[in-house]
Amino acid sequence: MSRVRIVDVAREAGVSLGTVSNALNHPERVRPDTRKLIEETIDRLGYLPNQSARLLAGGTNKVLGLVLPCLTHGCSVQIVNGARNEALRHGYDLIVLCANEDAEYEARYLRFLAGMQVAGALVQPVGDVERYEELGLPVHTVYLGVRDVPNDALSVTPDFEAQGSVVAEHVLSHGAQHVAVIGEPDVPMRAQRLEGVRSALAVYEPERVELILEGRSHGSIDGVCLGSMLARRDPAERPDAIIALSDVLATGAIAGVQAAGCSVPDDIMVAGCDGNPLAWTGAVQLTTCSPAGYELGRKGVQLLIRTIEEAEEERAVLHVRSQGALAMQAGHRGRPAAHEVIRPFLLERASTGATPLTGEDFEGFPTGIPEYDVGSFL
Structure with missing residues (x-):
């Protein structure tokens, strides 16, 4: 079976090759109805974009990476959901990797994401943050859940x-x-x-x-x-x-x-x-x-995308596309510190004297009360 090419998508959709390219790389430049037509054509033909060619042509990789130490804690599940929902809202996809509490695997995954030329990465560190900063990976990185980070690093953490x-x-x-x-x-x-x-x-x-x-x-x-x-x-x-x-x-x-x-x-x-x-x-x-994981993932992605967009604006002004990776790294090092803190609030329940909830408490509330709905935190 022959591979579907971008020219086949353009011909089938009745638009120019440049319009299809913009729909893939710069969707904001394409009218919503045209973008929908192209997306439907891509789905119908089964077109698979060549990411390497796309990046060589100056396109952006609308993918973020998330490296977690484990997936066995409720906070990890919350982080994934918060990060995924916020990434999708901004038009990014999310790759999730689990380091299994191993700092060596964590460093390997960060290098892997940099090699994939993802737009940015989030990591809840197992190892020393200083070590990852010293690697000098040319990818914006936000650290989740750690208070002690280098001054020029990006971080979001609960107030433990x-x-x-x-x-x-x-x-x-x-x-x-x-x-x-x-x-x-x-x-x-x-x-x-x-x-x-x-x-x-x-x-x-x-x-x-x-x-x-x-x-x-x-x-x-x-x-x-x-x-x-x-x-x-x-x-x-x-x-x-x-x-x-x-x-x-x-x-x-x-x-x-x-x-x-x-x-x-x-x-x-x-x-x-x-x-x-x-x-x-x-x-x-x-x-x-209160559970902090969802906000940790959501705010982490917000901070990461804001940093990515600021770096892209800087590169556009300087007209240094040929040195994009260097410009990204310089922007990563030279920006002011950004450390956001998530403040907790109390969930008072029966184990300290609050009246336990019964089925009658939920009458008239079709979705229940969020503080007591486990699913609302995942």
Whole structure:
């Protein structure tokens, strides 16, 4: 079967070759009805644009890359959806790559995306951001979820410290006097949440604070063991609130407290910190902070496209198409720092005393209440 050529599309659609080229490379230059005709013709004939030839001819690669450390956390799913929806809104496609928590794979994928000449890349780093900046890849890059980045880097990050303080302030305002904080602060985001919790504790000064800095955040079994251990204490030694540095750990803690014969929240309040919808499957609705992943992906793409467009305008003014890659890199290095922060808000639920929702609460609300609809966060 012979390959369909761009000239075949032009002939079939009854337009010039230049019009088809503009529809592919500069759609804003083509009238909507003509663009629709060309798109329908492309679909009917099965035309596959030659990306290499398109780039050599001075076209733009309307593709963004997204490199994530894993796809097993609710935040990762949110980032993908937020980035994809925003990219499509601006006419870009999105390639998603999973580094499986491996910094070497992450660096390889970034080099791969640069070799594909994508318009830009987003990465939630496993490795050292400084290392990637030193690679000098000629592609605009936005770092997601990291606070410490080089001054000239682009980044969007949740306020992890505020996530911890918002949740801690909530349980303390509900009268908690003996607070147990559980979870390993083994990565910067959890360490920052711990700092936020500590800041709130310092203000409210409860009678007793326990820092049990253990418990993996990827499996609920550690939370079950810690929740059960704390609940089986003599009532005089038992905490009246547990704050977990991750929602998975908090959901496990609820199960452990209940297995030990205690009630959540009457005997022990339990709250998470990271807003992970994939962990909201327990018998008691979990109090936590708002999920940040969707906004992380959406704002990351917005920042990336804004930077790409500014660089394109600069190249157009300088008329240096032959040095496009160099101009892109120079623009990447020379621009002012852009670090955006996503502020959290509290999702108060039954695990700290809010009235659980029932089917009657949703009467007259065909799509439910977003805070309690897991799908709305994914």
